[in-house]
Amino acid sequence: MTKSSRPESLHSAGRKVRLHESIAAHLLLVVAVAFALYPILWVIALAFSGAADLEPRVLPLPIEPTLEHLRxxxxxxxxxxxxxxxxxxxxxxxxxxxxxxxxxxxxxxxxxxxxxxxxxxxxxxxxxxxxxxxxxxxxxxxxxxxxxxxxxxxxxxxxxxxxxxxxxxxxxxxxxxxxxxxxxxxxxxxxxxxxxxxxxxxxxxxxxxxxxxxxxxxxxxxxxxxxxxxxxxxxxxxxxxxxxxxxxxxxxxxxxxxxxxxxxxxxxxxxxxxxxxxxxxxxxxxxxxxxxxxxxxxx
Known part of the structure; x- marks a missing residue:
């Protein structure tokens, strides 16, 4: 490896490290936002569900959607x-x-x-x-x-x-x-x-x-x-x-x-x-x- 190619390889490695850090930071932000919004999704599901009771599930979606509770x-x-x-x-x-x-x-x-x-x-x-x-x-x-x-x-x-x-x-x-x-x-x-x-x-x-x-x-x-x-x-x-x-x-x-x-x-x-x-x-x-x-x- 020549001397001129070493700085380029170091620069490329630095860019890869920064890319990995950026991806990790964005993933962490996505997890934090999901953690904060998850209870709000349950409130929305309760407000717009026509069913009497909501069964526990991973993704809270309205069952039998209705606007009756808002009315x-x-x-x-x-x-x-x-x-x-x-x-x-x-x-x-x-x-x-x-x-x-x-x-x-x-x-x-x-x-x-x-x-x-x-x-x-x-x-x-x-x-x-x-x-x-x-x-x-x-x-x-x-x-x-x-x-x-x-x-x-x-x-x-x-x-x-x-x-x-x-x-x-x-x-x-x-x-x-x-x-x-x-x-x-x-x-x-x-x-x-x-x-x-x-x-x-x-x-x-x-x-x-x-x-x-x-x-x-x-x-x-x-x-x-x-x-x-x-x-x-x-x-x-x-x-x-x-x-x-x-x-x-x-x-x-x-x-x-x-x-x-x-x-x-x-x-x-x-x-x-x-x-x-x-x-x-x-x-x-x-x-x-x-x-x-x-x-x-x-x-």
């Missing part, structure tokens, strides 16, 4: 004495979306100026305030159910969507503050100083320079606040007492009782409940990577 969930109605019949599922879906959007809006509106102040200014009580906010994240939501119930009862907001939004804001605001504080710290101060040298006020620099730079982090924070409120069950079940005020997680729980379970309708409802979140993820997908990494590196 049963979507077509639920409410008839109050002396009032026209109303579309109950549509009201409950609207409740979930309105409460979740309001929770995200409240969290962002309070957290954005608070996080900016914590990231840019030094003031008395800053460290103590951060530690207090961190302490609030160490307790589960159910631990605050009784105090929140008593507070809402005293304010006359018990059994209302506004009261539920206030309950959810107690957890969404601290999380949003911590998330956005890290994002604001990654934005160079030089950008604001340059804007102020050109004649902008601190507020104008914040609106025109900082907020556009932090938009991915704000979008992801709002998305997480929306999802946490949209999927929450304990507080919604505790604070809401009327069927027309229920959110969708409470509605799904009603298909599973102590002595029986309507799994096909539960699966159909789960798919319907997931659609708004999937749509929201699709809309905000371009912000996800940038927003999730915002605040991970300072400077």
């Amino acid at each position: 049963g969930v979507v077509g639920s109605t409410l008839k109050a004495p002396g009032e026209p019949e109303r579309w109950l599922f549509g009201i409950q879906l609207l409740n979930s979306i309105v409460v979740s959007l309001a929770t995200a809006a409240v969290g962002i509106l309070i957290a954005v100026p608070t996080a900016y102040a914590l990231a840019r200014f030094e003031f008395v009580g800053k460290d103590a305030g951060l530690r207090t906010l961190l302490a609030t994240q160490m307790f589960p939501a159910v631990a605050s159910a009784i105090p929140l119930y008593l507070i809402l009862d005293a304010l006359g907001l018990l059994g209302s969507r506004s009261g539920l939004v206030l309950c959810y804001a107690t957890t969404s605001v601290p999380f949003a503050i911590f998330q956005l504080r890290g994002a604001f710290e990654t934005i160079p101060r030089d950008l604001e100083e340059a804007a102020m040298v050109d004649g902008a006020t601190r507020f104008a620099a914040f609106i025109k320079v900082v907020l556009p730079a932090a938009r991915p982090a704000i979008a992801v924070t709002a998305l997480f606040a929306f999802m946490s409120a949209y999927n929450e069950f304990v507080l919604a079940h505790t604070m809401l007492g009327r069927e027309e005020l229920y959110t969708l997680p409470v509605v799904l729980q009603r298909y599973i009782s102590e002595f029986s379970a309507d799994w096909p309708k539960f699966a159909a409802g789960s798919l319907l409940v997931s659609l708004p979140v999937m749509l929201l993820f699709y809309i905000a997908q371009r912000h996800l990577v940038a927003g999730l990494t915002a605040g991970g590196v300072k400077g």
Whole structure:
């Protein structure tokens, strides 16, 4: 073998190694995706199967396909004495979306100026305030159910969507503050100083320079606040007492009782409940990577 042919053989061997590594990595990804999607396939099979029971099998496919379970969930109605019949599922879906959007809006509106102040200014009580906010994240939501119930009862907001939004804001605001504080710290101060040298006020620099730079982090924070409120069950079940005020997680729980379970309708409802979140993820997908990494590196 000549000297000129040795580098070519080494280069060919290197390409084969890289090809094998690429194939192994893709196979691993395929296995991971299949592992994640397999339970979802069972939910889809349950939702669209007309058979009473699904026998265990490797590939879950609907047996006697039907849309009856979806119609049963979507077509639920409410008839109050002396009032026209109303579309109950549509009201409950609207409740979930309105409460979740309001929770995200409240969290962002309070957290954005608070996080900016914590990231840019030094003031008395800053460290103590951060530690207090961190302490609030160490307790589960159910631990605050009784105090929140008593507070809402005293304010006359018990059994209302506004009261539920206030309950959810107690957890969404601290999380949003911590998330956005890290994002604001990654934005160079030089950008604001340059804007102020050109004649902008601190507020104008914040609106025109900082907020556009932090938009991915704000979008992801709002998305997480929306999802946490949209999927929450304990507080919604505790604070809401009327069927027309229920959110969708409470509605799904009603298909599973102590002595029986309507799994096909539960699966159909789960798919319907997931659609708004999937749509929201699709809309905000371009912000996800940038927003999730915002605040991970300072400077």
